[in-house]
Amino acid sequence: MKKYIVVIWLSLVMGLVSCDNYLDVVPKGEAVLNSTDDYLGLIEAANPKFSMTSFWYMANEVTYYKKAELESYLYPMYSIGFFWDESVDRYNYMVDGDIAELYSDCYSRIASYNVVVEHMNDAEGPDTDKKLGIAQAKIMRAYNYFFLVNTFAKPYKKETAATDMGIIIHKKFDLESESKQYTVKEVYEFIEQDIEEALADLPEQALNSYRPTKGFGYALQAKVRLYKGEIDLALESGLNALKSSYHKLWDMNEMYNEALATYPFLPTMPSMWMTAAKLEDSNPEHLLYQFGHTNTDPYPQYARKEMLDLYDKNNDLRYITCWGYYMPPRPTAETGAIMFGSTNVKWNPGGMRLSEVYLMIAECYARKDDKDNAMKYLNDLYRNRVFPGTAELTAADADEAFKLVREERKRELVLTYNGFFDMRRFCTEFNETLTKTYVNEAGETKTYSLRPDSPLLVWPFPQQAMETSNLVQNTK
Structure with missing residues (x-):
């Protein structure tokens, strides 16, 4: 040769x-x-x-743990994204970051x-x-x-x-x-x-x-x-x-039971989930593993309360094992914001997991007006994320199924690139204007909007x- x-x-x-x-x-x-x-x-x-941390601020998934620094634009790209601020030319900050x-x-x-x-x-x-x-x-x-x-x-x-x-x-x-x-x-x-x-x-x-x-x-x-x-x-x-023949969904109940066998005191000492919760980068849930800024991303990011409220906090194992709700709240952060608290869960921010395939299939069926198949694939995933016996997700029609798919995408794919990418495609397709409220350091409630043609989406x-x-x- x-x-x-x-x-x-x-x-x-x-x-x-x-x-x-x-x-x-x-x-x-x-x-x-x-x-x-x-x-x-x-x-x-x-x-x-x-x-991609700036994606998470843009997608309204995270907040900074010090409101004063967020409001003072100490880290400009985070603040511009968080406040959906079109008045600032981001190019001036595109030197590094x-x-x-x-x-x-x-x-x-x-x-x-x-x-x-x-x-x-x-x-x-x-x-x-x-x-x-x-x-x-x-x-x-x-x-x-x-x-x-x-x-x-x-x-x-x-x-x-x-x-x-x-x-x-x-x-x-x-x-x-x-x-x-x-x-x-x-x-x-x-x-x-x-x-x-x-x-x-x-x-x-x-x-x-x-x-x-x-x-x-x-x-x-x-x-x-x-x-x-x-x-x-x-x-x-x-x-x-x-x-x-190789990839399969991550069964969080299996992880929960294994952790409980090793740490029987977990229900009374939930702070142990910091080390007890595990998803290895070799898990067959990962179609392709690519990390974020470091291999511990998204730890230690703080999620906004409105993001966390999407979870069933009593039954959803993603919330119970990963979000560190047991940690003392930061008085300098937004009320209700808590930290992603699992250093051993390889969240795979930059890659793809099999769970996303189930979500894409469910979305396709919902768009095809096939409510039953949409909910079948959505619940095939959901059952692997909640305690046994938790009520499955239900929809009256395909439109409601599509809404549930979008909500589940936010829960399952939070702190990946999908939150920002979904924001772009849904705002464009459905001409959606997004709004959010924020209580600032002075105690004032402010409302912010993001137009579907906003330059911030690029x-x-x-x-x-x-x-x-x-x-x-x-x-x-």
């Missing part, structure tokens, strides 16, 4: 490419990619970090995946490894582009997607190529092509949860189709994802990206 050696800078291998067109790459060393094992390792070496970091991390990973897609067929090793590596690189490239287009461009809208400006796409690893910004429609087409080409060669079970499986591939395809409004196709993909490109490419800014 022909020996083909690709030499790339170690900074790329370590995921340090700092902007969309691969500039500012510092040659700190060299890494030789020769075997299929080398390329498979490059896929895993891509840093699985999706920094979580969303600027998210942008560079996604493009860094894409650069690695491009190397694999382009050159793995020339590596030394079995053809099965080559097919596997290319498929996993393509599906991960699609996922990162999906993340980028749903952060830095308008939500997909069939009527305008062909003219709405999207993001830069790099189809190959080329330091000399000129950056090109594609429309939202073109970005989605590229994502769908990558998914379609990857599906056949994705494994039923990957080496670990940081590498994508066939179940993840179908779940991502369902998600992309759902965001495009292709309900029948999204349902087909979602049902295909459930055919996985993040501005970071300053470095604007300075090193020919991007047209999408928002302020």
